[in-house]
Each structure stands twice: as C-alpha cells, then as structure tokens.
Amino acid sequence: MNWNWFHKFASPKWFYQISERILPGLCVVTFSLLFVGLIWGIGFAPADAKQGNSFRIIYLHVPSSFLALAGYFLMAIAGAIGLIWRIKLSFWVMKCAAPIGGILTLLALVTGGLWGKPTWGSFWVWDARATSMLILLFLYIGVYLLGRSFQNSDSGDKASAFLSIIGTVNIPIIYKSVDWWFTLHQPATINFTSAPSMHPDMFYPLLIMIIAFYFVYGLALTLSLRVEILSRERKTKWVRKLISQQ
Amino acid sequence: MHPIRRQRLQIVALIFLLSACAAGLVIYVLGQNANFFFTPSQILAGEYRSGSTIRVGGMVVEGSVSRPNENLQTQFTLTDGKTSLDIVYEGILPDLFAENEAAIATGVMSVSNKLIASQVLAKHDENYTPPELTETMDFIRYSDYKVQ
Numbered sequence: 001m002n003w004n005w006f007h008k009f010a011s012p013k014w015f016y017q018i019s020e021r022i023l024p025g026l027c028v029v030t031f032s033l034l035f036v037g038l039i040w041g042i043g044f045a046p047a048d049a050k051q052g053n054s055f056r057i058i059y060l061h062v063p064s065s066f067l068a069l070a071g072y073f074l075m076a077i078a079g080a081i082g083l084i085w086r087i088k089l090s091f092w093v094m095k096c097a098a099p100i101g102g103i104l105t106l107l108a109l110v111t112g113g114l115w116g117k118p119t120w121g122s123f124w125v126w127d128a129r130a131t132s133m134l135i136l137l138f139l140y141i142g143v144y145l146l147g148r149s150f151q152n153s154d155s156g157d158k159a160s161a162f163l164s165i166i167g168t169v170n171i172p173i174i175y176k177s178v179d180w181w182f183t184l185h186q187p188a189t190i191n192f193t194s195a196p197s198m199h200p201d202m203f204y205p206l207l208i209m210i211i212a213f214y215f216v217y218g219l220a221l222t223l224s225l226r227v228e229i230l231s232r233e234r235k236t237k238w239v240r241k242l243i244s245q246q
Numbered sequence: 247m248h249p250i251r252r253q254r255l256q257i258v259a260l261i262f263l264l265s266a267c268a269a270g271l272v273i274y275v276l277g278q279n280a281n282f283f284f285t286p287s288q289i290l291a292g293e294y295r296s297g298s299t300i301r302v303g304g305m306v307v308e309g310s311v312s313r314p315n316e317n318l319q320t321q322f323t324l325t326d327g328k329t330s331l332d333i334v335y336e337g338i339l340p341d342l343f344a345e346n347e348a349a350i351a352t353g354v355m356s357v358s359n360k361l362i363a364s365q366v367l368a369k370h371d372e373n374y375t376p377p378e379l380t381e382t383m384d385f386i387r388y389s390d391y392k393v394q
Contacts, residue, residue, distance in 0.1 A: 047376065048377075050342060058374075083257075085251060119341070119368065120367045128281075165258060165262055169268075182283050186372040189372045199376055202374050
C-alpha cells in the first residue's frame, strides 16, 4: 500500500497551507448554518405542547452535547495515531481538541441546567446522565492540563494521549446511561435506529444546528491547530520565512 | 506495518481493552445502585434503608392530586403500573408537574407508608409536538406514525 498521502497529510506545513485556502469558505458555511439554524429554531419552530418555549434550548443543548462526545472520539483517535505512528501533527490535533471539547461539554451542562430549572424544577441533579457528563468535563480538563504539565512537550503529548484513550470508555456510558439506569434525564430523541420522536417542523432546525456545530468544531479546531503549528514549528525554515514576509 | 509500530498498536489496544474491562466491572458493581430513584414496587417490597432519604419515581395517578388543607400541602399518588405510593409534599410544584405525567419525589417514608417529600421534580419524555397537534393526535410518537 502506498502511504504517501498519509505522510503528506501529516506534514504541518502542508496542513498550514491547505487550511489557509479552505478557511474563508469554512467560515461562510459555518456562520450561514448557525444563522439559519438559530433563527429557524428560536424564531419559527413551533413551541412544545407541554414545555412551551423552554424546549427551544434544545437547539443549543443537543448539538453541543453531540459534539462534546464526537470531539472526544476525535481527540482519543488523534492521540492513538500519534502514539503508534509518532506523528506530531496528530498529537497537536489532540492537544487542540481538548479545550474545544471542554467548552462544548460545559455548554451542554449549562444549557442542560437552564433547561432543567423550569421543566424538572432543578438546575442540577446527580443522575447517571448528568454525572457521567460532568466526568467528561473533568477528563477534558485532565487531558488539557496533563499535556501542559511536562517540561518536555513530547512527554506531555504522550501522557495526555494515554489519558484520552483511557477516558474513551466514558462515552458509551454517557450515551447509554439513560437506558441502563433510571434517570431524570429523558431518553434520546434522535437515534440511529428509528425516526426522531419529534415533529418535523422542530426536527429540521435541530438537524441544521447539529450540522452547524460540526462546522463550528471544524473551524475552531483548524484555527487553534494553525496557532499550534506556528508555535511548535517556530524554529523551522518555512515558519521563519513566513514571518519575515509579514 | 513496521514491527515497532505494530508493537505500539498492541500496547494502545491493550490499554483500551483494560480500561474498558475496568469500566465494565464498575458498571456491573454499580448495577441498580446508580438508579436515580426507586419505583413504588421497590419501596413496598422494602428495598430501601428505613429512615433514610430516598427518591421515588413514577406516573402521577389521574385524579389523585389534592390539597386537603388551605395551604401549600399537596397529596398525590405515584404509580409504576403495578403498585402505587402516596406522597405528601409541602412546597411549590414544578411547572410540568401534572396528572398522567412522570414525577420524582425525594423524602422520607412515614410510619403510615407515605413518602413525606421535601422535593418534587417533574420528569418529561423525549417527545416534542406543537400544541395544535396534540389535541388531534393525542401524543402519538412520530416514529410510530412514520413507519405505517
């Protein structure tokens, strides 16, 4: 098998140059999707029969929770690739994914609380879903801090890669917690095996918001990875040349 | 694949498997202890430590909500379909609290086998429908509706 494409993709310089070309398009798509999804969801989707307008926070809560979980897989896989093939760019993806995932998890917890207060009657409960989500936040913080607690940044990369691989087991627990145990949190509205238990007028804006959050994630990761590349490669010829041109 | 990389792959896979086994054991040991609430059947079967604060979850029985005195005290019955349990609560109920909806009460069991609740939470389901449709469709799940 020809592995040239793999090594080319793993080149920081190549990524820096190609991302510069796709960034404007990525920005336009991301902000258009966010704009359409938010306006549609908050302004035009019908209110829920029982919960009224409080249910509209679903348009932030579900997409941020989705990406908090998906982002963890991406971080752990990037860490594993870094460990096995010793690809530095892969480690940097992992390093940049940690704070982004942490912020999304925090957003999911806060929007969940804001939704829970008027509907359940409580901002926070220690049920299996909320607790396992809090553990996810601590895992993200752990991966972030562990990577920065070494004098040698390569050792930090390896240590946080191991932690992110170990933490992966929490993702299926979060996902299945509402089915395995009695929780206050309701089961999933959207799943892969059946149609969503939601009216289409409410579901389409949610779908757009989920796709928009994937793009937000991609944009945030690309931007912070570019900064990481410049800082780690600051002694190389191509970065020096780039800076002298500015 | 290069032998060194193969070895590293095996180490990563082993770490993943070991942590999955550890998590599996923790989940197995936690079992029903990780449940957020008991069902009325579990309470009547005595599956709780008497005198301790417990949570009971179930459906609020239709017609069971009453306010016997002229104060905030509310009485209602929670059922899991098999057995039911009377709840006494003094305080403000959440907006979504209603008959035929799920609720979770936290409190202590009294000698007369009633739960003296200090907190009542409303549990809502995963179905969302616009108000005008609920009257005609009466909470039919959209998934059920689409399959046919």
